[in-house]
Amino acid sequence: MVTPPAAHTLVATDLDGTLLRSDDTVSPRSRAALARATSAGARHLIVTGRPVPGIRALLADLGYDGLVVCGQGAQVYDAGSARLLRSVTLDRELADTALGKIEAEVGPVFAAVDQDGTDGRTLIEPGYLMPHPSLPAQRAGLRSELWAAPVIKVLIRHPGLTDDELAAAARGAVGDLASVTMAGPGTVELAPYGVDKGTGISLAAGMLDRDPAGAVAFGDMPNDLPMFRLCGHAVAMGNAHPALRAEADEITGSNEEDGVASVLERLFG
Numbered sequence: 001m002v003t004p005p006a007a008h009t010l011v012a013t014d015l016d017g018t019l020l021r022s023d024d025t026v027s028p029r030s031r032a033a034l035a036r037a038t039s040a041g042a043r044h045l046i047v048t049g050r051p052v053p054g055i056r057a058l059l060a061d062l063g064y065d066g067l068v069v070c071g072q073g074a075q076v077y078d079a080g081s082a083r084l085l086r087s088v089t090l091d092r093e094l095a096d097t098a099l100g101k102i103e104a105e106v107g108p109v110f111a112a113v114d115q116d117g118t119d120g121r122t123l124i125e126p127g128y129l130m131p132h133p134s135l136p137a138q139r140a141g142l143r144s145e146l147w148a149a150p151v152i153k154v155l156i157r158h159p160g161l162t163d164d165e166l167a168a169a170a171r172g173a174v175g176d177l178a179s180v181t182m183a184g185p186g187t188v189e190l191a192p193y194g195v196d197k198g199t200g201i202s203l204a205a206g207m208l209d210r211d212p213a214g215a216v217a218f219g220d221m222p223n224d225l226p227m228f229r230l231c232g233h234a235v236a237m238g239n240a241h242p243a244l245r246a247e248a249d250e251i252t253g254s255n256e257e258d259g260v261a262s263v264l265e266r267l268f269g
Contacts, residue, residue: 008267010208010215011037012201012227015048015055016132016184017220017255018237024134026062033261037268043208045069045215047197049183049223051114051122051152052077052084054135067207071114072181072191072223073200074152076207082118086203089116090178090192092147095154098174098190099143102156105173106166109156111143116150123148128157131186154178154190163188167222181223182241189223198226216267218252218260219244235263 011034013019019026034044047069048055055070056079065080076086095113103109110128115121122137123146124130130137140146146154158166167188171180178190205212217224217231220240228234228247236248237259245251253259 008037008042008214008216008233010045010205010210010212010231011042011264012045012047012215012217012231013260014219014221014224014227015046015050015058017239018218018224019046019255019260020058021256024058024132026058027258027261029258030261031062033258033264033268037264040268042268043210045201045204045208047073047201047204047217047224047227049187049189049197050135051075051120052118053120054114054122056082067204069197069200069204071152072179072183072189073196073198073226074191076200076204077118084118085207087116087152088192088195089150089152090154090190092151094177095151095190096143096147098170098177099154099156101173101177102170106158106161106169109158109166111146111157112137112155113146113151114153114155116152120149120152128155129186131184152191156188156190157186182221183223184221196226197223198230201227201230216263218263220255235259 049072051071059079068077074088112124112128123140124137125143163182167182212230213232215231216233217227218235220237222243234248236244236251238254252263
């Protein structure tokens, strides 16, 4: 039976630009605030665009052994058992077609992919620059090499368009071939159609016997909007994209100012 809706039975946090500081660390204050929330009975659920291989070291550092929604909702990972509980892949032929449609609209783009699985690689074609240099990536010689193994999402960058412009153009070009979102600076992504952080958190919350109506969610970019629309209380970071700020129930400090911690201290103090 799902736990009846109650105030803040689930704390859903994005990582980059939200819980993580710019150096990819979680502050002692944020760690203490999360511990206070869990001791009060709430469950912490990490909801990130990163694939599983890109977060394992961070989870170990946090001592986090719960569920994680990864890859923009394509993966649900059990950190305690190191198992993928769910994974949805993006059809590679459709992905290649989608890239072609985007390039027909805006000209050449640079692409990368996150492969499926707990040990999937991030492959980047020539010219693609990783938005997070600390994350592991391997360079492919040709775009065709991106499709060598199943993928959960495609990342694209354009040499001239802004992220908002590229995301809008891509969304118009691909239709129902893929879901398009902006996950951060230099990070426009194509995911399996209909898959997003909202579908991921809905599945994970069910596994945790929690109703998203009792969740407080923290985020900073448009890829967090589906999560905001599902959860009971949406908190945008001070550094959040305008689209997220417009739909938030409240705005807290930035990720560098321990914005997550300041809200949790109020809610669970």
